[in-house]
Amino acid sequence: MYTYEANRQQHLAWHETLELHELTAFQSNQLTHFKMVVNDVKNPTLQALYKEAIMSIEQNLKELLQYFPLAPQGNRNSGNDQDMTAFYAGQLLGFAKTSVRSYAIAITETATPQLRETLQKQLNGAINLHGKVFYFMLEQGFYPSYDLPKLLANDVAMANKAISL
Numbered sequence: 001m002y003t004y005e006a007n008r009q010q011h012l013a014w015h016e017t018l019e020l021h022e023l024t025a026f027q028s029n030q031l032t033h034f035k036m037v038v039n040d041v042k043n044p045t046l047q048a049l050y051k052e053a054i055m056s057i058e059q060n061l062k063e064l065l066q067y068f069p070l071a072p073q074g075n076r077n078s079g080n081d082q083d084m085t086a087f088y089a090g091q092l093l094g095f096a097k098t099s100v101r102s103y104a105i106a107i108t109e110t111a112t113p114q115l116r117e118t119l120q121k122q123l124n125g126a127i128n129l130h131g132k133v134f135y136f137m138l139e140q141g142f143y144p145s146y147d148l149p150k151l152l153a154n155d156v157a158m159a160n161k162a163i164s165l
Contacts, residue, residue, distance in 0.1 A: 011072045017148070020071070021155050024064050028158040029090045031057045035165045061159040071152050086142040086158070093137060096130035 012020065034054050041047040103123035110116045137143035144150035 012067060012070045014072060014148075017071045017152070020064060020067055021151055024061065024155040024159050025090065026094060027057050027061055027064075028155070028162040029087060029094055031061065031162040032087055032158075032165060033091060035162070058163050061163055065156060065159055068152060068156050072148070085140070086137075086154075089133060089137045089140070089142050090158070093130065093133045093143070096126055096133055099126035100130055 031054065034050055034057070038047060038050045038054065041050055100123065103119055103126055107116060107119050107123065110119060134143065134145075138145060141150075142154070144154065
């Protein structure tokens, strides 16, 4: 009989490490954004929801960060750089990525040919934007997608920065 405890691995699997990266990067960017705008939200009920989301995301990130030492290999550091270029680029990349997914889903629900053409045109625009932002981030060293240890180190730094705001 197979038991996980008896055959426990010494590190996370690659695919789960990459999902951990995606979740951490996404939530870090959103946490930073929510903290930047929470005081601009005038409706008290909505502001309370933003504050609840902020607390929840902070807890999520603290929990996820515990798994980074189990990622396959890599050095990690935490930078305190106040340049927000990486954050802004990450926000734009996340938007573009979500747009691509949203358009792809919307197209599968579209029956009207003219609307389908419009959505396909806009999907192609979102794909192009995603590519441009991705390559900008890659060239700037903000998204070292071909270097897993650096990618994970960036995630840890972004999450810690978002938590400390």
